[in-house]
Amino acid sequence: MSKVSDLIGHTPILGIPVPIRNSMLLLKIEKNNPGGSMKDRMARSMVMAALESGRLKRPHGVIVESSSGNTGIGLTLAAIEFGLRFIAVVDHHAAPDKIEVMRALGAEIRYVEGQYGEDEVAVVERQRLAAELAVQVPGAMFMNQSDNPANPDGYAGFVREAIEQTHGRVDAYVGCVGTGGSMAGIARGLKQHDARTTVIGVEPAGSIIFGQPGHPYYQSGTGTPKGDTVGLVVDHTTIDQGVQVTDAQAFETARFMARRTGLLVGGSTGGAIYKALEFIHSGVISGNVLVPVADGGEKYLHTVFNEEWLRERKLLDPRVTANLTRWLN
Incomplete structure (x- = not known):
């Protein structure tokens, strides 16, 4: 291995x-x-596709993207590898630690302006500013992960690895739906391998992907907030059931998993785990149930894992822990 991208996957x-x-x-x-x-x-998949198509050129190309943090960190790594410049458009909803990681790796950070509630995601304004910067900055390209077909293509390796690790048996897949890229790419691949695999998509309560009324939510990097448009890469045909998870269910599950297993998972992953266990308990799914730990809880120590922060926002719910304890015992 000679570059950081060699460490992606496996x-x-x-x-x-x-x-x-x-x-x-x-x-x-x-x-x-x-x-x-x-x-x-x-x-990395989106950057490589843009370079191969000529839409992004080396060595003076500029990547511009709206991100709550994780995509931005990934794009920063790709920018380093290919000698590009990266401008991340963020809002107040992004975890501060994610922004500092991007900054430490050399990304340029642009905050959107406007008055937003703490639990409101300024995706529409982020997208608008990113598109505007891509026009203004010479050699720039707006990656637009929500509509970029190279987004789901990037998860082919995940599918290959999961099939090999489970000896070909993935009975169900439960994952978060945000831009829809990971869900589309992974669900298609798993169903191509075995059409019997049940796929359950999880969005925050308040997201509009599955047609429910929109309202603010605290979960980061997942869902589509009210006022935004569901991305083109969302593929409803691959999702057998779309469900919502509350902030309290997601965050309490992340905290439970830390204490139960010693594994720190992010808030949105907590939501996917909660729904996976709920559906196993109800008999909807069984067998090998695959859930990605999309990111780690280390990025949310001051929020999801801070009891005072949760209490102030009325996000503590002991019923969640009671359910999880019953389902796992």
Whole structure:
């Protein structure tokens, strides 16, 4: 290995027995990618596709993207590898530690302006500013991950690895839906391998991807907020069931997993794990149930893992821990 991108992929799987229906929760530890999330895969895929098509040129090309952090970190790594410049357009909703990682790696940070609630995601304004910068800055390209077909293409390696690690048996896949890229790429690949694989997409309560009314939410890097447009890479045909998870369910599950297993997972991953266990308990899915640990809880120590922060926002719910304890015992 001679470059950081060689470290992308080949992430391990942690198996957690679920006594109900003799099932196994399989957590693919995507936070082990060099940028700390599964978005490293698709970020490099989008940059390589842009370079191959000529839309982005070396050595003076400029990547511009709206990001809550993880995609931005992945794009920063790709920019370093290919000698490009990266401008990340962020808002107040992004975890501060993610922004500092991007800055440490050399990304240029642009904040959107405007008055937004703490639990409001300024995706529309981020997208607008990113598109504007791509026009203004010479040699720039707006990656537009929500509509970029190279986004789902970046997860082919995830599928190959998961099939090999499970000896070809993935009975169900439960993952978050944000831009829709990881869900589309992984779901298509798993269903091509075995059409019987059940796919469940999870969005925050308040997101509009599955047609529910929109309202603010705290989960970061997932869902589509009210006022935004669902991305073109979202492929509903690959999702057998779309469900919502509350902030309290997601965050309490992340905290529970840390205490139960010693594994720090991000808030959105907590939501996917909660729904996976709920669906196993109800009998909707069983067997080998695969969930990606999209990123690590290390990025959310001051929020998801801060009890005072949660209490102030009324995000503590002891019923979640009670459910999880019952389902895993």
